[in-house]
Amino acid sequence: xxxxxxxxxxxxxxxxxxxxxxxxxxxxxxxxxxxxxxxxxxxxxxxxxxxxxxxxxxxxxxxxxxxxxxxxxxxxxxxxxxxxxxxxxxxxxxxxxxxxxxxxxxxxxxxxxxxxxxxxxxxxxxxxxxxxxxxxxxxxxxxxxxxxxxxxxxxxxxxxxxxxxxxxxxxxxxxxxxxxxxxxxxxxxxxxxxxxxxxxxxxxxxxxxxxxxxxxxxxxxxxxxxx
Numbered sequence: 001x002x003x004x005x006x007x008x009x010x011x012x013x014x015x016x017x018x019x020x021x022x023x024x025x026x027x028x029x030x031x032x033x034x035x036x037x038x039x040x041x042x043x044x045x046x047x048x049x050x051x052x053x054x055x056x057x058x059x060x061x062x063x064x065x066x067x068x069x070x071x072x073x074x075x076x077x078x079x080x081x082x083x084x085x086x087x088x089x090x091x092x093x094x095x096x097x098x099x100x101x102x103x104x105x106x107x108x109x110x111x112x113x114x115x116x117x118x119x120x121x122x123x124x125x126x127x128x129x130x131x132x133x134x135x136x137x138x139x140x141x142x143x144x145x146x147x148x149x150x151x152x153x154x155x156x157x158x159x160x161x162x163x164x165x166x167x168x169x170x171x172x173x174x175x176x177x178x179x180x181x182x183x184x185x186x187x188x189x190x191x192x193x194x195x196x197x198x199x200x201x202x203x204x205x206x207x208x209x210x211x212x213x214x215x216x217x218x219x220x221x222x223x224x225x226x227x
Contacts, residue, residue: 004147016070017199018144020192021206022151024059025183027051030211033125035179038222046176052092055186060086063192071196127187141205148185148206153217157182161225175225182221184210 001022005015025031028051035043060082160181164174185207193200
């Protein structure tokens with residue numbers, strides 16, 4: 001995306017927004033419900049690890065530094081401090097730690113957490129729907145959004161699939177991570193754009209367009225991977 005932007009006339013705020021939009025997928029908010037529905041509940045662990053141990057640490061370190069550099073905000077940058085503020089990251093780390101230590105889960109705790117978890121997917125889809133800003137789609141943005149869409153929905157998943165083949169991932173796991181990589185632009189980036197004064201409207205347009213186009217590309221990826 002950075003190489004493409006060298007040939008396009010963009011402001012500094014637009015450059016930062018587009019770099020974020022092309023780099024981070026909507027792994028949890030859309031990836032979790034989609035994979036859980038089409039493959040099964042066993043995908044939950046893979047999606048959470050992909051997001052919280054790969055995407056999130058990079059987003060809240062390198063991503064924050066990029067947003068600060070290209071934005072006009074005067075806020076101080078503390079990537080590590082931002083990273084440790086995420087409750088979900090602590091929760092996933094705690095769960096994996098207990099699992100590695102072979103500590104059994106109490107039945108009463110399992111029942112309580114399962115009840116709470118039942119509401120997660122609907123809430124994620126509601127948040128995703130509310131984040132789509134139809135009025136942000138302007139024709140003047142299309143020359144900037146076209147490469148974002150191609151990178152997010154085609155180049156990134158193809159790269160993930162190729163890397164999975166290279167390191168010898170099992171077939172089922174390769175399908176999971178490729179589908180997560182094929183998700184549209186993440187929603188949380190809107191918050192980062194507003195905080196560091198990047199072009200939030202352009203980023204919202206990227207979220208909207210890639211989410212719409214993913215309704216076409218995700219089924220195609222799933223069909224191709226399954227065959």
